[in-house]
Amino acid sequence: MLRFLIAGGPRVGKTTLSQCLAGGLGIQPRKTDELIGTYDFAEAHPHVAAWFDVPGPWVIEGVTVPRALRHWLATHADGVPCDQVFWSDFQKAERTPAQQNMAKGCRTVWMQVEDELRRRGVNVQRF
Numbered sequence: 001m002l003r004f005l006i007a008g009g010p011r012v013g014k015t016t017l018s019q020c021l022a023g024g025l026g027i028q029p030r031k032t033d034e035l036i037g038t039y040d041f042a043e044a045h046p047h048v049a050a051w052f053d054v055p056g057p058w059v060i061e062g063v064t065v066p067r068a069l070r071h072w073l074a075t076h077a078d079g080v081p082c083d084q085v086f087w088s089d090f091q092k093a094e095r096t097p098a099q100q101n102m103a104k105g106c107r108t109v110w111m112q113v114e115d116e117l118r119r120r121g122v123n124v125q126r127f
Helices: 014-025 041-051 065-075 097-119
Strands: 003-008 058-061 084-088 123-126
Touching: 003 014, 003 065, 003 097, 014 058, 041 058, 041 065, 065 097, 084 097, 097 123
Parallel strands: 003 058, 003 084, 084 123
Antiparallel strands: none
16 A cells, blocks of 8 residues: 655645655645645644545645644554655745744644654655
């Protein structure tokens, strides 16, 4: 099964990487930004976490991914939410102050889930 998550703050290249990975699989990437306007940022993560239970192949990307991972891990005592997570904290373009704050929050949540993902056997790669 090929199930990829791409996470990181704004402006790190998540969309570009997701398009490359998904294109290689012949599928469309799923973007957490799809939920903007439907759910408040603080309410979106349980909906994204539910995407992880869908059989692959899939590629999911977005700033909501770390929060969704935290939610999924808290509600699943064992198992893995995906096969591989790509994480980046390296901004490739200028960020607004709001994007800087979002990146900081993303990083904080990522630090809460990374070790547990590795412990469960998820392949974690930085990009």
